[in-house]
Amino acid sequence: MALWEREAEFAAIERQLARLCAASPSTCDDGRARVLALTGATGLGKTALLHETAARASARGCTVLYARGSEQEQESGFHVLRALWEPVLPLLDAHARGGGTDLAAAAVGLSAPACAVGPPPHAVYRAVDQLVARLAAHLAARAAPLVVLVDDVHWADPASLAWLTRFIPRAPTLPLLCVIAYDSRDGRPGLAELRKAPGGAQQVHALDALSAHAVDALVRAAFEGGPEEPLFGGETSFAQECRTLTAGNPLAVTRLLDRAGEAGLKPHRDSLPRLAELAPTVCGPGFHEHLQGFGPDCVRLCWAVAVLGAAATLPLATRVAGLGAQAARRAAGTLRRAQVLDMPPRAPDGTPPAAEEAVCFTHPSFAGEVYRAIPSGLRTALHGQTAATLALTRPGHLASAHHLLEVHPDADPTVVAELHRAARAYARAGAPEAAHRCLGRALSEPPARQDRPLLLYELAWAALRSGAPAGAVHHLRAALAEPDCDAPVRRRATRLLALAERRSADR
Template structure:
């Protein structure tokens, strides 16, 4: 929800501008509002918007303080406001009371209020109401008037309005926001007419006023100032205040506003072994999750745990709390789900789901081996059936993305035997087919067979019911494998459709955090493969921004950073790619999960591009060893062989030729136009004379048939240089410009500018 509101306001800001956003007394804002404000102010660089935020230090709650610090970190500039000067106070006094206000009187106004703007305005209003003359003899009465505007003086003034008015003000302070006349009357225990009289008295006393633009019109109230609201709230005896929050929760529920609206009051009620409160908080959490507010859901469930729940419900509350934090805090999720699984109370299906979610959180937190162990331990205690089959599929899924797997060929044979006869009649079979397709893709097996396996998973070209991006039974990692299999087999049309569906599904459901971050990353990488490099960079940077909100050094950071580095290198911006590598510590040791595209290959290419040839060769050699050990020979996903062959050509041509020949054999086995075209381009770079020109021509022809426009542009420029053809160079230049490949554009323009030897 927060992310959606940020996007919505950003769009509005581009339609109606320039805009100024003024927020005063931000320390009193609720956490959801502060969360939005922090997210919005961190994304103002490209908007014609000025945001001015003022707050009192030290008066916000702990989470609120953290959010205000995020707002402050984005501020340019930041300043500490000073009290009004004596001259400014005098100007305000004369503007309010008249030019005849004398200097001693104005000076006393400043001395009494200390230059506090709120107190100054309130004091001057009281001077007007009392009919006091703004001259020196009357100045001695200012201190007593000022005391009635704040703290104990305000409370005394409130009590002077009568018991009924005080009770109504207490009810309004407990309700806090959205103070409707009816709700306040119910909470204060009075009828409508009596409530209206109390509201009128409080408005006359400048304690309440009609809410600006409130949905209830004249029946919607608010405090004149947050300091008044705070003083009234603190004046309520603690026991009475707690009891009133309980009554407010009941009144809000009875009014039909729902459990989520009542939850803010239940959060203030003391724990009392109340099963009904636990159920209300669980229902409130479900309502918050349904509209994409997981932090609010988390607070409700944490409060339910403090009640505490009945023993037979305790495990379910922990499980629900783990589900609420899964999107935003993998480490917290692990603790809750382990606690839930450690006590009785989870039925078989829910227990299996908890284990699968626990394993997912462990993977997101970089604990892949523990994820596999948790799944295996639960599978061992189950009899054969759908639940065990689900756990077995999850086991294969985590092993499939395990970069350091010991027996990768053996697992591949086992998975191929298990998936071979499956037709995709249910989601368990479809899951195994996806795993088999992903494994075959990474190993560089025949691409047509990989695509056929992927297509068996779809129902009329779409994801099957229960296997969607927001369905929780299987997790989104499985669908990432499906989309990646299409991506690296030249079926970018289907990959783009899948990942765009993911982005839309997560944004619609309010799934911020890991899911939305990876959706942006994979949409961006499909753009990279298509040659839309500028769009790719934008999506990938957004994916990293979202990932930063979840934690640091997580597997999602490795994928998004690797994809962005690959994109920046394609754009001809190695320095920008190096900056990303440094920001995210993109260097060995690599995570336990597979990084897409291959981390060794991308970092090796980066090192070569930034002039660190020896380090680059070492990284590419490491890629070769890893590929040989694990049997992963997809030359598009892991293009180390081409870069290594080119780097070795000058001092070890025999090995370079052997690497290029092996890469070409692997590419032809895989069979996509991209793989074969790239292999031919590498072979051409090592050749001489007419054979070089012929190979480049063949590479360009293959890549023209592929969906990868950048690789086609690269081959076309290299063919134009080899053939000394101005026409081919111009064609390659146009393609490079369309892709946003600035480095390739500069290279082609330089050759065309020299013009020597071109035909």
């Protein structure tokens, strides 16, 4: 679909791509701005512009990487970073990766050497930057320069956001183009830091709502080929009413026109009252009410997909929703036709695609709307069901840990063990905040008495690595006061306490 009124953004994208593709691989012209930021509220067209950037970059032979933050994955350390680099870093052989790879390995999804203590985050960020620099040089030398697209940065997990904030000022010195997109209204402190990234590295394009002229054109395109009905009738035109009802937000306009088409409306003034009724169901809380019209199976399937987030596949969602396979397939078909869910198409003979059937909402904002509309007790139960399903179907995967963070404490030793395992994996990757959340939750389960000292000791490590030495002192004293604190943990806790007290006093 053509994107209206984005000429300035397209011009900037074209300029940057042309510079990237013209530059000699080893050098970088210093016209700076190799980072473009697209900002704006939900539905203003950030993702659409990133997709267009991807298409244009691919047409020029660039290597395009895309990852996005997700409202449901904010607790997963390095979720975005891993989604970005994991598919492409294997292009570099061990020699080309060079030294320091071990430090970055767990963060970017490469196999990591076992180590007792996780590295400090800044060392991990530096190591990732070195890998990215080598990869960018490698691809530029092969005339396939790197274009890195990061969508919905406002939902990125804290570890990935912290890396991106440090990477952005460095990006203009590398033979790559980085285009990021975020909702500038988001008040997360991490995002404020990203906006202020030093060196004026980002060229920011704030997207506007569409003008009356553009909405008019979209209305004409939507009803093209239909019966010859006048667009203008009475004092208010159909297109004007569309713009008023949607404030010119492209997502709301396109959805409203789809809905109007499904309802059989004609672009005529007689349709205006019905159009006004449809508008609240397009986005926002009214979207969930609209879903209920499809019946309970569809609602349950949507709830399951919203809770599963990036891990959602139709078989998993079917289990989490507690539906039979046939009922789930029927519901999925209905939701796909209604453009609520998206999934890879089945072959004409009905055989499923070879890959597991990934399923997601057609627009990420729908996932948030649906998630928030699930009654809270039920949402907690769905997280528990999801954690159990993932533990069964993807043993060893970290995905179940963030669901366990949402379930009510129940003194369950398997929950403690799973969270402890996830915390260690996050600590090893250099994501101490994520480790801290898992350990804090494991301690409130609560664990068996004999497990408390070690969990408290590791919690203190995570606090120290996260820049909270006073918290570390508190946890270490608690560990040392535990009657079951054995000699090895006591020794390590005593040593770490001295360090934490020094750091705390230095502040």
